[in-house]
Amino acid sequence: MALRTSAGSRVTLHPVAIVIGLENAIGLTVVRELGEHGVPVHGVARSPAAIGAASRHCRDWSLRPEGAPADWLPDLITRTSAKAVFAISEIDLIALSQLPPIIGDCHILVPRPQPLARVLDKRRTLEIAAAAGLLVPDTWQPVEGEDFGARAAAMRYPLVAKWANPPEVMAALDQAGLDWFKTAYVHTPRELLALLDRYTPIARWPLIQQYCGGVGLGQMLYMADGQATLRFQHRRLHEWPPEGGVSTLCRAEPADAHAAQMALSEKLLRALEWEGQAMVEYRYEPESGRYWLMEVNGRFWGSLPLARHCNAHFAWEAYRRVVLGQIDAAPTPLDGLRARYMVPETKRLARLLLGPDRIGDPFFHPRPMADLMAYILGFLDPRGRYYVFSRSDPRPFLRDLTQMLRKALRLEKR
Incomplete structure (x- = not known):
């Protein structure tokens, strides 16, 4: 079966793909890219206002049901006859990675659990990278029981703070009423100790790295x-x-x-x-x-x-x-x-x-x-x-x- 594009050329129509996450430019791009190659897309969105749902390449879409993907995705695959599932957010990647790689004859195109866990853990990624010969910044992961004052005094400033595994810590931060940040810059030992003290109630601290220019x-x-x-x-x-x-x-x-x-x-x-x-x-x-x-x-x-x-x-x-x-x-x-x-x-x-x-x-x-x-x-x-x-x-x-x-x-x- 083939579709005629706006330019007049014909594109083969392939089996349906499900794209979970239509809210941002990333999901929109996946929808457009697949659609331009003749893949009918069924989108899953959290809101009718999702920009990806407005694309002419999104054949149809549905509101995301309550519950984990394991609860509703198999039925959606059956109803749409989809042969592929894509996900945009890390939270969905983690959830989908726990499912079988194939449900029926539909491929769940997300990473498998162990490689995904290595990549989500920035500290583990840096260890593997150093062993592979890549240049990595000096990194300190504070842990309970360390002398933060002595370590802060010995660091070379400025520093950058980031969470080693954001999905893993977000729930604890939210429960404690603490804000999550992607990157924070630290200029002095006093600033570093204040930053670390903020997260003492949950005994979880961000990764501290040397600042890298460029x-x-x-x-x-x-x-x-x-x-x-x-x-x-x-x-x-x-x-x-x-x-x-x-x-x-x-x-x-x-x-x-x-x-x-x-x-x-x-x-x-x-x-x-x-x-x-x-x-x-x-x-x-x-x-x-x-x-x-x-x-x-x-x-x-x-x-x-x-x-x-x-x-x-x-x-x-x-x-x-x-x-x-x-x-x-x-x-x-x-x-x-x-x-x-x-x-x-x-x-x-x-x-x-x-x-x-x-x-x-x-x-x-x-x-x-x-x-x-x-x-x-x-x-x-x-x-x-x-x-x-x-x-x-x-x-x-x-x-x-x-x-x-x-x-x-x-x-x-x-």
């Missing part, structure tokens, strides 16, 4: 039987918050750049016994040529839209290899394109213009006027692409815009 570099690979079948890499140009977080502007790197590091990334994923897609994240220092490993992201990552625009189709790679049994080589991705995530990119600009003193990275140097000009000129850049906006699939952008306007009006009325 720029964000992500190397993405699809692993099958210990070998990479698809590779792509990008450089982070902007993030939200500005000192580190979600990539809001990124640029594809040439395939022949960072070749030796790409080989190390593949070696690391092989050591982790990883199958499927993953992004290996670094801080890259162009001056010294050093690549500091930050973490391995085992889920579909935030900058996935750039990979899609460059024809590095990771969801399709998983589907075609596992569901369709295709083993031919994936096309070589494009390079040089850029992609912007407009909502957080706009928030970043506002922070640079109106609140630069709130930026935690001690080595971040705001350039508000230069960034304002680059923001405006970015709309004219022929290399520019967008995370959500698409001329051929405009409804997700319109839905996203409508939600932002409604939120702004609600705030205005308060």
